Amino acid sequence: xxxxxxxxxxxxxxxxxxxxxxxxxxxxxxxRAATSVGAPLVQAFDLAKTFxxxxxxxxRVLEGKPRLMxxxxxxxxxEIEKGKTLALVGExxxxxxxxxxxxxxxxxxxxxxxxxxxQDAHAAFKTPRGRQLRRRIQMIFxxxxxxxxxxxxxxxxxxxxxxxxxLITNEAELRARVGELLKSVGLSPxxxxxxxxxxxxxxxxxxSIARALATEPEFLVCDEPxxxxxxxxxxxxxxxxxxxxxxxxxxxLFISHNLAVVRHVSDQVGVMYLGRLVExxxxxxxxxxxxxxxxxxxxxxxxxMHDTGxxxxxxxxxxxxxxxxxxxxxxxxxxxxxxxxxxxxxxQLLSIQGVKIACHAVEEGRI
Ligand SMILES: Nc1ncnc2c1ncn2[C@@H]1O[C@H](COP(=O)(O)OP(=O)(O)OP(=O)(O)O)[C@@H](O)[C@H]1O
Ligand code: SF4
Ligand SMILES: [Mg+2]
Numbered sequence: 001x002x003x004x005x006x007x008x009x010x011x012x013x014x015x016x017x018x019x020x021x022x023x024x025x026x027x028x029x030x031x032r033a034a035t036s037v038g039a040p041l042v043q044a045f046d047l048a049k050t051f052x053x054x055x056x057x058x059x060r061v062l063e064g065k066p067r068l069m070x071x072x073x074x075x076x077x078x079e080i081e082k083g084k085t086l087a088l089v090g091e092x093x094x095x096x097x098x099x100x101x102x103x104x105x106x107x108x109x110x111x112x113x114x115x116x117x118x119q120d121a122h123a124a125f126k127t128p129r130g131r132q133l134r135r136r137i138q139m140i141f142x143x144x145x146x147x148x149x150x151x152x153x154x155x156x157x158x159x160x161x162x163x164x165x166x167l168i169t170n171e172a173e174l175r176a177r178v179g180e181l182l183k184s185v186g187l188s189p190x191x192x193x194x195x196x197x198x199x200x201x202x203x204x205x206x207x208s209i210a211r212a213l214a215t216e217p218e219f220l221v222c223d224e225p226x227x228x229x230x231x232x233x234x235x236x237x238x239x240x241x242x243x244x245x246x247x248x249x250x251x252x253l254f255i256s257h258n259l260a261v262v263r264h265v266s267d268q269v270g271v272m273y274l275g276r277l278v279e280x281x282x283x284x285x286x287x288x289x290x291x292x293x294x295x296x297x298x299x300x301x302x303x304x305m306h307d308t309g310x311x312x313x314x315x316x317x318x319x320x321x322x323x324x325x326x327x328x329x330x331x332x333x334x335x336x337x338x339x340x341x342x343x344x345x346x347x348q349l350l351s352i353q354g355v356k357i358a359c360h361a362v363e364e365g366r367i
Pocket of ligand 3: 096097098223
């Protein structure tokens with residue numbers, strides 16, 4: 001990532017007051033990664049995931065139906081420096097969650113791979129070392145209610161990873177640590193005796209974050225972590241996440257539909273379309289000078305998001321069926337700059353003026 005921003009200024013904050021009861025996280029280990037900001041922690045290379053969505057064998061035999069393979073992620077490469085945030089954006093079904101699941105080892109890649117802190121992550125996930133690696137990589141999901149066990153009190157929910165990884169066995173120590181974790185996300189240690197249904201949506205997402213932080217991870221994969229929340233609550237949760245990142249040197253992959261959110265939290269932005277990255281750029285460049293026609297279309301959908309004086313192109317058409325993607329550039333049926341080459345030849349992700357772009361028109365200087 002080329003962005004050199006290492007601190008969070010007031011301008012980075014979402015326009016909301018500090019969360020109620022917010023206190024600074026404690027513990028000397030909280031700053032452990034702050035000294036190593038700069039080196040790539042995560043490197044994905046040609047990451048691909050194909051799902052077999054064929055009809056059952058009998059239907060295929062009797063009705064002559066073919067096998068169907070869905071290329072949910074098809075050759076995605078990026079790197080994320082320690083302490084930085086890469087945001088992934090794109091319309092529904094473009095493969096964002098599949099990338100997230102590949103990064104935390106919930107899916108095995110069909111092709112390509114992932115290195116974490118220099119080691120082959122998917123090879124490590126299969127060995128006893130994988131346990132240690134899973135401790136260092138955690139995920140936060142969109143729906144905090146679905147991801148929290150409704151029959152457990154918060155102490156058990158947040159403390160479970162600590163027990164699971166054998167990090168704390170003493171009950172008193174465990175309670176103290178859970179209390180610290182709750183304080184670090186703006187909740188009270190007294191909340192640990194309550195059940196998830198006794199909290200609001202925003203508070204539940206804070207519990208999810210506290211749980212994700214329990215193992216002192218370095219990398220958090222956040223899949224639409226605030227999409228289910230009201231705007232003001234979203235802002236509080238995002239500010240907590242940014243504070244935690246600064247204090248603990250956390251690295252984020254942050255998935256969001258909301259470009260206003262992406263603009264505030266990210267250092268680098270990857271725009272995905274039908275399983276591939278079409279533009280990968282630092283945040284400032286992407287918002288000030290979006291190059292790919294799809295990126296422009298996404299930004300043009302948001303009034304006053306960026307005003308470059310260029311005529312706006314409203315979002316047109318829909319994402320094609322991933323089981324029968326268009327030939328050449330998969331964006332071509334929706335693109336105002338399409339030509340014959342676009343219909344025939346798939347554009348590669350090329351570095352053009354410091355930005356990675358997959359578009360013939362940009363490569364040819366047509367736009
Ligand atoms: N387990 C699965 N089996 C079959 N197909 C899947 C599976 N998971 C995802 N897909 C398909 O892969 C494609 C990418 O899905 P994915 O959930 O990664 O998209 P997304 O960008 O996260 O979308 P959204 O914004 O709606 O969450 C979609 O076409 C989806 O239907
Ligand atoms: S390659 Fe062609 S169709 Fe695809 S985005 Fe660029 S101009 Fe449009
Ligand atoms: Mg998703």
